[in-house]
Amino acid sequence: MQFSPRLQQLLQAFRRLPGVGGKTAQRLAFHVLEHDRDGARALAEALQAALRDVVRCSRCRMFAEAEVCGICSGPTRDSSTLCVVESPADVMAIEDSASFRGMYFVLHGRLSPLDGIGPAEIGAEQFASAIAAPAVREVILATSATVEGEATAAYLASLVREQGKRATRIAHGVPIGGELEYVDSSTLSRAIAGRVTVEQASRDRA
Amino acid sequence: MQFSPRLQQLLQAFRRLPGVGGKTAQRLAFHVLEHDRDGARALAEALQAALRDVVRCSRCRMFAEAEVCGICSGPTRDSSTLCVVESPADVMAIEDSASFRGMYFVLHGRLSPLDGIGPAEIGAEQFASAIAAPAVREVILATSATVEGEATAAYLASLVREQGKRATRIAHGVPIGGELEYVDSSTLSRAIAGRVTVEQASRDRA
Numbered sequence: 001m002q003f004s005p006r007l008q009q010l011l012q013a014f015r016r017l018p019g020v021g022g023k024t025a026q027r028l029a030f031h032v033l034e035h036d037r038d039g040a041r042a043l044a045e046a047l048q049a050a051l052r053d054v055v056r057c058s059r060c061r062m063f064a065e066a067e068v069c070g071i072c073s074g075p076t077r078d079s080s081t082l083c084v085v086e087s088p089a090d091v092m093a094i095e096d097s098a099s100f101r102g103m104y105f106v107l108h109g110r111l112s113p114l115d116g117i118g119p120a121e122i123g124a125e126q127f128a129s130a131i132a133a134p135a136v137r138e139v140i141l142a143t144s145a146t147v148e149g150e151a152t153a154a155y156l157a158s159l160v161r162e163q164g165k166r167a168t169r170i171a172h173g174v175p176i177g178g179e180l181e182y183v184d185s186s187t188l189s190r191a192i193a194g195r196v197t198v199e200q201a202s203r204d205r206a
Numbered sequence: 207m208q209f210s211p212r213l214q215q216l217l218q219a220f221r222r223l224p225g226v227g228g229k230t231a232q233r234l235a236f237h238v239l240e241h242d243r244d245g246a247r248a249l250a251e252a253l254q255a256a257l258r259d260v261v262r263c264s265r266c267r268m269f270a271e272a273e274v275c276g277i278c279s280g281p282t283r284d285s286s287t288l289c290v291v292e293s294p295a296d297v298m299a300i301e302d303s304a305s306f307r308g309m310y311f312v313l314h315g316r317l318s319p320l321d322g323i324g325p326a327e328i329g330a331e332q333f334a335s336a337i338a339a340p341a342v343r344e345v346i347l348a349t350s351a352t353v354e355g356e357a358t359a360a361y362l363a364s365l366v367r368e369q370g371k372r373a374t375r376i377a378h379g380v381p382i383g384g385e386l387e388y389v390d391s392s393t394l395s396r397a398i399a400g401r402v403t404v405e406q407a408s409r410d411r412a
Contacts, residue, residue: 003298004271006252006259013252016245018237019230030294031224032253033260033269034314039222044253046212046219047238047246053212054239063239065210088236092209108240 007033059130061106061123063088071104078102079135084127084156085142086110086149094142102140105130110143110152122152128159138166145172145190213239265336267312267329269294277310284308285341290333290362291348292316292355300348308346311336316349316358328358334365344372351378351396 003011007029014025032040056062057069064070071077071091081102085091091104107122119125131139139160143149153169160167173191174183183191209217213235220231238246262268263275270276277283277297287308291297297310313328325331337345345366349355359375366373379397380389389397 004260004269004276006256006271007269010252010256013245013249016242016248017234019233024225026295026298027225028223029256030269033256034293036222037257039219040253040257042222043219044250044257046216047250050212050216050235050239051243051246051250054210063210063213063236065212070210087240089232092232 056106056108060104061108061126062091062104076101079133080137081140082131082136082138083140083142084153086144086152090142100140103136107143107152110146110148111155112148119155124156124159127156128163131160131163131165136165138168140168140170142170262312262314266310267314267332268297268310282307285339286343287346288337288342288344289346289348290359292350292358296348306346309342313349313358316352316354317361318354325361330362330365333362334369337366337369337371342371344374346374346376348376 002008010029011022011025014020014028015022020028032043053065054063055065055067057064057072058067059072060069062069062071066073078101081100082105083094083100083102084105084107085094086107086109088106088108091106094100094104105123105127107127109117109122111117111119111122130136139156141153141156143153143156157167157169171194172187173194174180174187180188208214216235217228217231220226220234221228226234238249259271260269261271261273263270263278264273265278266275268275268277272279284307287306288311289300289306289308290311290313291300292313292315294312294314297312300306300310311329311333313333315323315328317323317325317328336342345362347359347362349358349362363373363375377400378393379400380386380393386394
C-alpha cells in the first residue's frame with residue numbers, strides 16, 4: 001500500500017539522514033505527526049535557520065554564525081599552535097577534553113582521491129595561508145589513524161615543513177584505562193613501535 | 207564548549223525525535239550541514255507540508271490528506287468488516303500482508319488511564335458511530351497483545367456487542383516459521399490454551 005503523497009515525501013526526506021532506513025523513517029514520521037507536531041515544527045524551523053545562518057569560519061573552517069568563529073576571535077586562545085582535525089565533531093571532542101588552548105583548522109574530510117577528495121576539497125590553500133601567520137609555530141596533525149587520515153597528515157606535514165614550521169602528530173597507542181588483552185593488534189603494534197623511555201615519559205609528564 | 211546558537215537549536219530539535227540522543231543529534235546535524243544541505247532543505251519542507259496537509263480521516267482516523275482517506279473512499283473494499291488497530295503503522299503492516307480487504311479504524315493509542323488515555327483519546331465515540339453503519343457485521347480487534355491492548359480490545363468488544371454485531375480478536379500463538387524452543391513462555395502458554403482441533407483447523411484452511 002502507498003502512503004499519501006505528503007507522507008511519502010516526509011518518509012523519503014527522513015531516509016536521507018544517515019543511519020535512517022525505511023522502518024525508522026516511518027517511526028519518526030508517525031511519531032511527529034501523532035504525538036509531537038510542535039517538535040516537527042521546531043525541527044523544520046531549526047533546519048531552515050541553520051541552513052541560513054551556519055557558515056564556515058573564514059579562518060579555521062569550523063561551523064560559525066559570523067565570518068570568524070568564537071574560537072578564532074577568542075582573545076584567550078594561544079595562536080602559536082594550530083590543531084588540524086577532520087570534522088567539527090573532532091573540535092568539540094578536543095575542547096571537551098580541555099587539553100588544548102590553541103587554534104584549530106577543520107578539513108571537513110580527508111584526502112581520498114578515489115572519492116574525488118583532493119587538496120582543494122580539504123581547503124589546502126586556506127590551510128597554507130593559516131599556517132603562514134607569523135604567530136604559528138607548531139601544527140598538530142590530529143587526523144584519524146586510518147590509511148587516508150595518515151596520508152592526509154603526511155601531505156599537510158609537507159606543507160608545514162615548507163614554511164619552516166614544526167609539524168607534530170598526536171600520539172597513538174593503548175587508550176588510558178584500556179586493558180591490553182582487549183586492545184586490537186594494530187593498536188598494540190603501534191604502541192610497541194612508538195614506545196618511549198621511562199625517563200623521557202616522566203619528563204613529559206612534568 | 208558551546209555550539210553556536212543555531213546549531214544548538216538544531217541539536218535540540220533533533221533530540222526530540224524518538225531514539226535520538228546527544229551523539230546521534232550531533233551526527234545528524236553535522237551530516238546535513240557538511241554533506242547534504244539539499245536534504246536538510248527537503249526535510250524542512252516535507253515536515254511543514256506534512257504538518258499542513260496530513261490530517262486524520264474523518265471515518266477511520268488513518269492519516270489522510272483529504273476528509274476521507276483512500277481506503278475509506280476506495281470502491282473495492284469490503285465494508286462488512288472493520289479492523290481496529292492502535293496505529294497507522296499497523297494499517298500498513300496489515301495492508302502489506304494482503305490478507306484483509308475490509309475497512310480500518312485507527313485508535314492512535316490504547317487505553318491507559320495512568321497516562322490519561324481514556325475512551326475519548328482513542329476515539330470511542332467515532333468508533334461507535336463507525337460500527338453503527340448497517341453494512342458492518344464483524345469487528346476484528348487487532349490491538350496489541352499487551353495488558354493495555356487486551357483491556358482496549360475488551361472495552362471495544364463490549365461496544366460492538368451492544369450494537370448486536372460480532373466482535374473477533376486476531377489469533378495469538380507461535381509465529382509461522384518460529385521454532386518452539388525460541389518462543390517465549392507467555393506466547394507458548396497462549397498457543398496451548400488457544401489450541402484448535404485438527405479437523406477445525408483444516409476446515410479453516412479450506
